[in-house]
Every structure is written in C-alpha cells, then in structure tokens.
Amino acid sequence: MFTGIVQGTAKIAKIADREGLRTFTLDFPPGFCVDLAIGASVSTDGVCLTVTEILSENQATFDVMLQSLAITTLGSYQEGDRANVERAAKDGAEIGGHPLSGHVDFTSEVVMVKSSDTNRLMRFSIPEAFRKYVFAKGYIAINGASLTVSEVNRAEGWFEVWLIPETRRMTVFEDKQVGDFVNIEIERSTQVVVDTVRETVQESLGKLQPLLEAILKEKGLTLEDFVSPQGKLK
Template sequence: MFTGIITDIGTIVAADHRSGTDAAFTVESGYDAASLALGASISHQGVCLTLISFEPIATGSRWRVQVSQETLDVTCAKEWQVGTVVNLERALKLGDELGGHMVSGHVDGIGEVIAVTPENESHRVTIRVPEPLAKYISTKGSIAIDGVSLTVNEVDDVTFGINIIPHTWQVTTLGRLKVGTRVNLEADQVARYVERILSRKT
C-alpha cells in the first residue's frame, strides 16, 4: 500500500522486453541499499513491483524487477526503455504518515494528456481516460497519476483536469508531461468499492 507521495525519481538502466512474455527492468535510485530488502514492494510510476535483486552503488542503489504480461497490457511499463525516469515510492509501514490517499499500486488504465496549460506558477493538465474508468473519477476526488496522488479539479465525460503545483511539477516526472503523453491511472479505491456495492444491489 502507498500514499501517492513520491520520495525519489529512478532511472531505467536496463530493459529486457521479451516478445509475448514478461519484461524485466533494472532501476537506479538514490535509496540507500541498506534500507531495502529482497521481495520488497516499490511503486514505479504507480505500478507496484517486487525487488527480485538489489545492490548498493555509489549514488544509492540498483535493483531489478520483473513485470508480468498482464501488467504490461494495462500500464505504460510496456513503453519503458533505458533512460526512462520513473516516480518511486516505498511501501507504507505501520505508523507512517498518510500524506496523500490510499494507493494500491494496481493501475486501472492508461490516460492520455490532451492539454497542458501554465496557470500562474502551476500547470493545469487535462487527461482523457478510457470510458470504463471515467465513472470512478469525480470532482474533488482523488486519483493517482503515474503514482502521484492528486485532486481532480473538474470532470467532463471522459476527460478530467488537475492542477499541478510547482513543487510537484519539479520533484516528480509530471514535470515532463506534454500533449500525447500516456500516463498510468489508478482511481480512488473508495469509488471502486462503492460502485461494486451498488452494482450488487441492483
């Protein structure tokens, strides 16, 4: 479980895409290797992945993760290459501060940026979502975009808008957003549970 508060940006330094099967990636990060553990869960661009190996390096740590075909099918991980940068967040521990909202690291779908507009010191971004996902997005509700916890400003059918403050723009990969960028989306878990409950009553 995560909160959508990014604690580092990692870089893909090796990418092994195998046709029709899983992929594997090697990531370098500023995380202290002494704080990591084999089998630990880390959110990579909003995707919860398991460390299958890791080692210390001069600048922090380097680790390897494996991504299943199912995950590749529904996330932007299929597009990761050497040099791709990814938002990172360590899994919550008991007693940690919940600074964003509850994020599972299970991506619901891929959105596409259709507008990026500077607004004072912030940026307003509009994203188109897959139609089945749109029902879970509501004004002033929470959403995770590439692992970042954000508040929805407005919703219009299959598009929604967010405002990204300068700090978030600078310390996450969202500062690289432009028209046409594809992003991992995870809807608020509460919205999904409510929809499930209501659908069972009808």
C-alpha cells in the same frame, strides 16, 4: 500499500528481455535504497513491482510480467526514461495522500497541458467504463502520485488536475506532453460506494432503472452525481 506521495524519480538504467519477462534496472535517488530488501515492493509510475536483486546502494532490478507490460505504460519505456517511485508504506506510516494498491486500472492519454511559472494544469482522458468513478475534488492516482481532481467532464471523457511547484519538482509530470500516456488507479472507496449505489438502485427499481437513468440524462445528471467526492452518498 502506498501513500501516493512520490519520493523521487528513478532512471531506467537497463532493460533486458527474457522469456515471459522483462527486467528493469533502476537507478534511484541517494538514500532511497537504505534498508531496501529483495522481495520489497516499490511503486514505479504507479505499478507495484518487487525487488529481485540489489546491485548497489542506489540500484536494484525488477521483473515485470508480460501482462503488466501490456496493460500499463511500462511496456513502452526505454533506457534513460524516468519514473515516479515510492517505497511501500510501513505500519503506522502517515498517509499523506490516499491509500494505493499499485494495481493500475487503465492508461490515460494527456490531452491538454497549460503551464505557468508556478502551476501546471493537465487534462487526461478517461475510458467510458471508469468515468463514473471520477469526481471533482476527489482523489485519483496518476503514475503513483495521489492528486486531487479539479474538474471532470464525463460526457466528453476527461478530467483535470493542477500540479503545484513541489509536485512538478518531485515527479515526472514536468516532462509529460500531449499524446503521452500515464497509469491511473482510481480511488477504491469511491469505487465501492458507486458500485453499491448502482446495485442498490438496480435491486430496488429493476427494469425501471434504465428509465430513471434516461430521465437523469435529460437533466444532465447520472446516478454518480448522488455520490460525493469522498465516496459517500449525498
């Protein structure tokens, strides 16, 4: 498990392809690899990777399966690129963000960026299948960083987040521009509640559910509007 609090960025020092695998060698910030062991988990831009070899006090390697390359942004990375990194949380560790599994749900395109001297507003696309799980003031993980959704538009398929100076300093988001892609992991407890609500409504209404959804749509609402950002029924 990860906390969503990014501990720094790592440079992709080397990429090597083998049959069915791609091996990444990462250069980590000083101190990141203290007590890091083979088999340990590291969130790399939100993807849970396993250490396969420790090369030095600041360098380790990771093997990535072809499927992970295909469904995440890792498949497009080149040597010299940087990624957000976080080591797996230890038992009893404070959860500063929200619990993350390191299993990416989808990749999202950056569709708008507005920056000031301090803050940075970023807008991301959402595939239709996942729009029901994203709520204003709710959590979402972007490249392994736990962030709060500031606004969401399900009809148009986007959500926005604000980045404070510390987040900009500690992550790769400062370099992301329109057209770039990021890894997204939705907040699991919200997903469970939304799915449970839908299943309950379906069991109760049966064939009437489409009619209810049509009525709500006319009023600009969906079933998900009756779930709070904290993943609870309103």
